[in-house]
Amino acid sequence: MEEYNLLKKDFFGKEQKINIYKKIYEIREFEKQAKKSFDVDSIKCPIYLSIGQESISATISEFFKPDYIFTQHRGHSVYIAFGGNKDKLIDELLGKDIGCNKGKGGSPGIQDLNIGMIGHHGLIGENVPLAVGAALGAPEKKILCVFGDGAVEEDYIFSSITFAFTHKLPILFICEDNNLSILTKKAERRSWEITDALKGIGMPVADILDDPKLIAQKVNEFKNNLPAFINCRTCRHLWHVGTGQDEIPSIDRLKEFKNSLLNEGIDLNELTKIEEKIKLENEELWKKHLPKQ
Ligand SMILES: Cc1ncc(C[n+]2csc(CCOP(=O)(O)OP(=O)(O)O)c2C)c(N)n1
Numbered sequence: 195m196e197e198y199n200l201l202k203k204d205f206f207g208k209e210q211k212i213n214i215y216k217k218i219y220e221i222r223e224f225e226k227q228a229k230k231s232f233d234v235d236s237i238k239c240p241i242y243l244s245i246g247q248e249s250i251s252a253t254i255s256e257f258f259k260p261d262y263i264f265t266q267h268r269g270h271s272v273y274i275a276f277g278g279n280k281d282k283l284i285d286e287l288l289g290k291d292i293g294c295n296k297g298k299g300g301s302p303g304i305q306d307l308n309i310g311m312i313g314h315h316g317l318i319g320e321n322v323p324l325a326v327g328a329a330l331g332a333p334e335k336k337i338l339c340v341f342g343d344g345a346v347e348e349d350y351i352f353s354s355i356t357f358a359f360t361h362k363l364p365i366l367f368i369c370e371d372n373n374l375s376i377l378t379k380k381a382e383r384r385s386w387e388i389t390d391a392l393k394g395i396g397m398p399v400a401d402i403l404d405d406p407k408l409i410a411q412k413v414n415e416f417k418n419n420l421p422a423f424i425n426c427r428t429c430r431h432l433w434h435v436g437t438g439q440d441e442i443p444s445i446d447r448l449k450e451f452k453n454s455l456l457n458e459g460i461d462l463n464e465l466t467k468i469e470e471k472i473k474l475e476n477e478e479l480w481k482k483h484l485p486k487q
């Protein structure tokens with residue numbers, strides 16, 4: 195895995211760091227409330243939470259502004275990070291026809307053309323060939339394509355990505371590598387890394403932790419030289435689907451990032467104020483939508 199090196203301060207200053215922290219925190223608070231609402235049966239669709247993985251889309255969205263976004267089933271974090279409408283997301287989770295996908299997609303099928311986001315249809319990794327097809331049809335558009343480490347085992351992924359490389363299609367491929375396909379760890383599933391295979395064809399690739407500093411560095415390095423592929427090693431805190439937890443998460447990137455900001459001299463009071471504001475806004479937001487208890 196690659197390490198952090200020589201990060202240029204001009205693209206990762208205090209303002210960017212705070213923006214990213216805000217987004218990670220905002221997504222975390224949203225997801226915590228989604229979990230609560232699922233647990234009391236207000237949300238009835240199967241729920242795929244992003245808790246633990248928020249730093250990836252939060253950081254990418256600070257530096258890369260795609261015209262289209264193709265995601266898989268774990269898409270809440272991507273939707274929120276890229277400016278999706280949280281009211282419409284809650285309504286979608288509640289199955290209402292005013293939801294961002296008319297209440298028909300639910301948690302795994304978030305789609306909203308207002309932000310160019312095309313939702314998941316059920317087949318793992320299908321968003322990769324779809325993203326490549328879209329790029330072929332509209333090569334002037336920048337595309338973000340996000341999928342998991344399970345998806346990269348589908349045969350159509352490799353052929354699609356290599357096709358995108360041959361045809362220089364401007365897609366940023368992001369693998370949210372939580373080391374799990376439902377319950378099975380990578381080591382039990384395969385003996386290879388997609389990044390090694392893609393290096394073999396000369397494609398710009400990185401294999402990094404989900405640390406915002408590393409993601410910022412690689413996105414800035416690659417964003418004008420697409421297609422490129424970033425494998426971000428992350429940690430899903432809860433079940434694949436649903437809200438349970440089998441083991442204590444090995445890392446909480448939110449806490450780690452906050453500690454790194456404090457170590458760099460960012461004021462604790464400033465972060466606490468940000469957190470309080472986000473918490474309050476999030477509570478108000480959900481209150482508007484949930485049935486009165
Ligand atoms: C083609 C296909 N095979 C299997 C499944 C069943 N399935 C749904 S989610 C999933 C695991 C996906 O893991 P990953 O891509 O790593 O995403 P994560 O859930 O870890 O975010 C599987 C195997 C499916 N939906 N489609």
Ligand SMILES: [Mg+2]
Nearest residue numbers: 342343344374
């Ligand atoms: Mg996975």
